[in-house]
Amino acid sequence: MDPIVFAMPGSERQAAAIAACLPGRPGDAEVRRFPDGESYVRLLQPVAGCEAVVVCTLDRPDAKLVPLLWLAAAAREGGAMRVGLVAPYLAYMRQDKVFRAGEIVSARHFAALLGASFDWLVTVDPHLHRIGSRGEIFARPAIAVHAAPAIASWIGQAVRAPLLVGPDEESQQLVDDIASRCGADSIVLAKQRFGDHEVSIDASVLPAAAGRMLVLVDDMVSTARTMLASARLLREHGYPAPVCVGVHALFAEAACADLQAVAADIVTCDTVAHPSNRIPVAERLAAGIRQALQAPAGSGDTL
Known part of the structure; x- marks a missing residue:
């Protein structure tokens, strides 16, 4: 069964290009904010027994993170076989070392947040220079494709x-x-x-x-x-x-x-x-998705 590809707001063009390269079926979801600023998400089609793919490039990530995690939760509660994240740009990877007392290695914590909600990740050239491999921070399959x-x-x-x-x-x-x-x-x-x-x-x-x-x-x-x-x-x-x-x-x-x-x-x-x-990098990302869908838990590679 072809994966269902959902686009977070702002990533619609990327998601359509990726779905056309897979093949994949476009997904439909409602993502908006309540008047008080809290996030609301709703899947507008069934995902039971399907591979769900969420496309969300993570520039300016803080405002995107909560609705992204809620959409992953909706797909999982809807019975998706697996829920994967395609983040053409992956934020917080530059913060990969403690330079001054009191700092944190944000790359590790951001990876843990994503890993708790997604079964696999595909991204493009993450900026990891002081962390030896993605496997050090991602417990799930994490595939980096090269531009x-x-x-x-x-x-x-x-x-x-x-x-x-x-x-x-x-x-x-x-x-x-x-x-x-x-x-x-x-x-x-x-x-x-x-x-x-x-x-x-x-x-x-x-x-x-x-x-x-x-x-x-x-x-x-x-x-x-x-x-x-x-x-x-x-x-x-x-x-x-x-x-x-x-x-x-x-x-x-x-x-x-x-x-x-x-x-x-x-x-x-x-x-x-x-x-x-x-x-365009849609073909590269689609190749990463195909590999992620075939990957056993805990594996990762670079294309």
């Missing part, structure tokens, strides 16, 4: 003679993967962060421009300070304005407008809805 194949395909079609640039050491694996897939050279800059809005970039590794088009790549763009500092540095060293490519288009405050002032173009995957979305 690199989709990004490499877009670069191969849209950019002539690309030189891929990673803004910091954390971007090394992503940049190298994309470069190998599209047959491009790549370099990675060195970054030092001084706070949420201040970074310093070292350009000592920059080669000569040599007529190549620079593609600056990072997994998420939030304040955009890292990309801004990198793009400005590249311009100072005689390079043309780079194409800025991000996996997750979070774009806090005026980040997108600031980046537009120094970039030739801004392109992102459609994990978070944004006008810069030009790289």
